[in-house]
Amino acid sequence: MATEETFNIGVIGLTHTHVHWIFESEKKGDFTIVGIVEKNRALAKRYAKQHKFSMNKVYDSMDALFKAQKVHGVTAFGSIFEHLSVVEQAAPLGIHVMVEKPLSVNMQDAQKMYSLARKHNIHLLTNYETTWYPTNHDLYNRVHNAEIGNIRKVIVRDGHKGPKKLDINSEFLDWLLDPDLNGGGALIDFGCYGANLLTWLMKGTKPLRVTAITQQLQPENNPKVEDEATIILTYAKSQAIIQGSWNWPIGRKDMEIYGEIGAIYQDNRHDMRVRIAKGYDNYQEQSFTLPERPKPYDDPFSYFKAVANGSIQVLPHELSALENNMIVMEILDAAKLSAKTGKSVDLLPTMITKGVP
Known part of the structure; x- marks a missing residue:
């Protein structure tokens, strides 16, 4: 042990x-x-x-x-x-x-x-x-402290210009562009971030419905997989949009959360903004630059050790948790089916805190 x-x-x-x-x-x-x-x-x-x-x-x-x-x-x-x-x-x-x-x-x-x-x-x-981004954890606390009111819309954007354009080494590229070895293209590679973050933000509540559209905008570079994916998650009282793409000109991992009285813009690992609404289109904005999180919450492998030796208990809805990531896979499978059929896919409303079926 x-x-x-x-x-x-x-x-x-x-x-x-x-x-x-x-x-x-x-x-x-x-x-x-x-x-x-x-x-x-x-x-x-x-x-x-x-x-x-x-x-x-x-x-x-x-x-x-x-x-x-x-x-x-x-x-x-x-x-x-x-x-x-x-x-x-x-x-x-x-x-x-x-x-x-x-x-x-x-x-x-x-x-x-x-x-x-x-x-x-x-x-x-x-x-x-994104699990280790201090901005994500700060916004999570702000959301659940009702700083911007109840969540109404979340937009998560992840990706880059595409694996081939980044000159990724052949050993990685060989399976990253293979739908059998990678599970798909941009939908899997970058759609998973949003599904993971949203399952965490919603404390384990699954979306009621998944709707997805995929495209292949670089057939010369990604002949076997999609490189553009938009996934819409319908929750009982909110909606989320996941944009996973191999077509962004600039690499990104950012998120916007809109509540009833304000919004949070997570711009990158360290920078974020909070806007509180004032009247119709005015707002009061604060900007924050956050330091790294304390050990072992700043590194996946230090965290892995702490979980293994019992120093940290992983709750079911948390970002690294198996239960959370079972829901991620359910969302991604539903998104693939939706993109293929052109129809929305309903999910069974099981909460992960009650176990994964």
């Missing part, structure tokens, strides 16, 4: 370029990377040189890693399709798992992962960059 002092992490896969995050995070000293599973030796050597780890840490399989090292938790940095296999091998050994967003490629895989995590009593967390 992991302790306050010791947390051994196995890194499963190197093809997801978010993996650089964990190598940089290890320098803080909260955990130790005891092994890396990657069959692509050329990729492993390239990253070994960049991050100065020994190739002796690199294994060809999870089985080999688990036999050679005492592993408390693993982080999945391969394709989204591979998340299920990571849980299938780690969970029976009592090894906790953190995957990069989203949880899985579809609800079917997510249900298998959920069952395995519950059966073997492990933590299964999902990591989003």
Whole structure:
């Protein structure tokens, strides 16, 4: 079992370029990377040189890693399709798992992962960059302290100009543009952020209805997947719009929340504005630049350790929680179906605090 002092992490896969995050995070000293599973030796050597780890840490399989090292938790940095296999091998050994967003490629895989995590009593967390934004947590507190009144509309925008235009390395690009390995294109890659944040903001209440439109605006770059997605979530007393795109000229992860008496603009990780309405179109505005959150709430892997050793209890609606991310997958599957059929998709109104069916 992991302790306050010791947390051994196995890194499963190197093809997801978010993996650089964990190598940089290890320098803080909260955990130790005891092994890396990657069959692509050329990729492993390239990253070994960049991050100065020994190739002796690199294994060809999870089985080999688990036999050679005492592993408390693993982080999945391969394709989204591979998340299920990571849980299938780690969970029976009592090894906790953190995957990069989203949880899985579809609800079917997510249900298998959920069952395995519950059966073997492990933590299964999902990591989003936006989970660690101090602005998101500040706006959450403001919303639930009724600073802008009851929520009426939320707009979440995430994305960039597109993977090929960003010159992403081939190992990542090979599966990111594959609908089987990634679960889709921009709808999955960036729509998941909004679904995760909204499930958190709504404290686990699912939308009543999901409506989605997708387009392929760069067929030359994204021939197999959509690169433009708009998802509308209908709640009982509010509406949310998720805009996930590989067509923004400038990368973004921002959000607008409109209440009955005011609005909050989360512009980026650190900057936000709060407007309180005055008359018809006037308002009083305050701007804020926020510092990083305190440890371990500023880093996914320090947080992973704290959850695994029991220092932090993850509530069902919270951003990293399995229950939240089961709803994310339900929303994304419904959005894919809506975009395909041209019809809205109704969801069963189960709250995650009462369990995931």
